[in-house]
Amino acid sequence: xxSQHLKDYYDVWAEMLEEAExxxxxxxxxxxxxxxxxxxRFEAYAIEVEGIVHGLLYIETQWHRSGLPQRYPLVYVQALxxxxxxxxxxxxxxxxxxxxxxxxxxxxxxxxxxxxxxxVGLHSIPEAEGFYHxxxxxxxxxxxxxEGLIYFEYGAVRP
Amino acid sequence: xLLGPNFQTEALALDERKLAxxxxxxxxxxxxxxxxxxxxxxxxxxxxxxxxxxxxxAMRAYAKAKYDPALADVRKGLRRKMRLQSILFVELxxxxxxxDIGVAFEETYxxxxxxxxxxxxxxxxxxxxxxxxxxxxxxxxxDADKPVRSQTRAQLxxxxxxxxWKTLAQVAxxxxxxxxxxxxxxxxxxxxxxxxxx
Numbered sequence: 001x002x003s004q005h006l007k008d009y010y011d012v013w014a015e016m017l018e019e020a021e022x023x024x025x026x027x028x029x030x031x032x033x034x035x036x037x038x039x040x041r042f043e044a045y046a047i048e049v050e051g052i053v054h055g056l057l058y059i060e061t062q063w064h065r066s067g068l069p070q071r072y073p074l075v076y077v078q079a080l081x082x083x084x085x086x087x088x089x090x091x092x093x094x095x096x097x098x099x100x101x102x103x104x105x106x107x108x109x110x111x112x113x114x115x116x117x118x119x120v121g122l123h124s125i126p127e128a129e130g131f132y133h134x135x136x137x138x139x140x141x142x143x144x145x146x147e148g149l150i151y152f153e154y155g156a157v158r159p
Numbered sequence: 160x161l162l163g164p165n166f167q168t169e170a171l172a173l174d175e176r177k178l179a180x181x182x183x184x185x186x187x188x189x190x191x192x193x194x195x196x197x198x199x200x201x202x203x204x205x206x207x208x209x210x211x212x213x214x215x216x217a218m219r220a221y222a223k224a225k226y227d228p229a230l231a232d233v234r235k236g237l238r239r240k241m242r243l244q245s246i247l248f249v250e251l252x253x254x255x256x257x258x259d260i261g262v263a264f265e266e267t268y269x270x271x272x273x274x275x276x277x278x279x280x281x282x283x284x285x286x287x288x289x290x291x292x293x294x295x296x297x298x299x300x301x302d303a304d305k306p307v308r309s310q311t312r313a314q315l316x317x318x319x320x321x322x323x324w325k326t327l328a329q330v331a332x333x334x335x336x337x338x339x340x341x342x343x344x345x346x347x348x349x350x351x352x353x354x355x356x357x
Contacts, residue, residue: 004269019233020224028217051248079215085238087210097202100212109188122214125222131208157178
């Protein structure tokens with residue numbers, strides 16, 4: 001992710017938050033990019049198609065551990081989001097499809113590269129729980145430390 | 160305290176067997192993105208879930224707005240904006256690569272995008288007409304003739320003012336100087352290390 005991607009986010013995506021009267025909620029990505037540039041354990045990625053950002057991923061790679069008793073190291077998805085226009089309620093089919101799955105696959109790839117056997121953990125927002133169930137990510141129930149969001153975790157891939 | 164996993168049993172886009180096979184084959188899960196069957200399944204799953212994929216506490220406010228039915232028109236407006244900027248930026252990128260500005264490209268291109276965006280906020284009547292025409296034409300299939308889109312570079316040329324060109328020249332010069340200075344600094348460090356080692 002670069003400052004150019006951040007500008008895309010603020011110029012195009014974040015306008016929706018202004019309309020929803022939540023302009024301040026758009027700023028976490030600014031902080032995330034800065035953190036990724038300053039601390040090795042954080043990484044920020046963007047999917048860019050035809051000059052515009054369509055998906056953003058922010059991961060932590062060193063401190064998080066598996067919800068399993070063995071406490072395996074894993075890649076933790078701090079934030080994953082897809083552009084507001086790729087939905088069926090706007091046009092059928094959406095302009096781009098599969099962006100979320102690609103970001104999640106990339107998180108697993110990064111985990112594999114780091115020697116974590118592609119283990120990935122995340123907390124889904126309530127509206128997206130169906131997606132994580134659908135892509136076969138085991139769920140571990142609500143996490144009181146994350147305001148009750150459901151924790152999902154992919155296990156090891158052993159080639 | 161987390162409970163035990165609740166496993167699902169349906170066919171999956173990211174199942175362990177498929178990933179393991181892919182890793183064995185090419186050493187990268189991302190190569191699945193070249194597999195039409197896998198891509199179709201990924202797209203179908205996201206369609207079924209209406210594109211609701213957000214994860215992370217910080218994404219809740221964004222997702223709330225993204226899924227708010229009352230904001231459907233806003234999202235349609237953003238989609239228009241995205242298509243227009245994609246058309247303009249793809250051509251801007253192609254055009255600027257012909258300028259051969261080397262290491263200064265990224266910063267100059269980023270600045271040029273911001274200048275284009277500024278002009279789009281207050282378009283002239285002629286630019287407004289072209290925007291409507293190019294977006295209408297964009298609804299045609301990809302392989303259709305796009306005569307309006309072929310005017311994109313000409314529109315970019317018309318958009319840029321003398322002040323814009325001066326700004327771009329300054330950004331390019333500063334970026335090139337910064338990189339040259341950093342290279343000299345690095346080279347001098349290497350030289351001093353060699354001296355110490357000797």
